[in-house]
Amino acid sequence: MDTIHYFANSRDEQDYVSHSEIDNDYFLQLKAEQALVEAMNWHGGKIAKYRFEVNVLPKSSKLGINNGRIWKLRIWEGEKGMAKGSVANYDREWQLSPSKELEPHVRRILKLYN
Incomplete structure (x- = not known):
């Protein structure tokens, strides 16, 4: 069974930092954005691919999925990116329903965040 890797927010620092020397202003901006994302209850992670x-x-x-706490959920194939790889999208209702293959992963996400 695949492991869910989740982060406090949708982006970890490595997504932002591709070089070893970080400009201090940039680092402070990153931390401020992370704090804002956490305060707005956005979370993210990785499960399988x-x-x-x-x-x-x-x-x-x-408004939530199955009347739960999750009212927005987007799942995409990591390699393709969010824009081209979306496989499920819930925004107060299913706009793109998950496939049968994806349903076990959706259940695990619901269990984790509900």
């Missing part, structure tokens, strides 16, 4: 982002409400809602 997929990346995902979720927005989690403080408590269950009729």
Whole structure:
């Protein structure tokens, strides 16, 4: 079974930092963006070959998946990127439903964040 790797936000520092010397202003900007993302309840991670982002409400809602806390979920094939590789998208309703192959991964994400 694949492991879910999740981060406090949708992007880890390595996504931003491709060189070894970091400009201090850039580093402060990165930390401020991470704090904002966390405050807005965005989380993300990786499961199998997929990346995902979720927005989690403080408590269950009729807007959430199965009346749960997740009211936004996007899953995409990591190598293709979010724009070209989207395989599931929920934004208060399913805009792109997950395939049968993806359903076990969606259940694991729901279990983790609900």
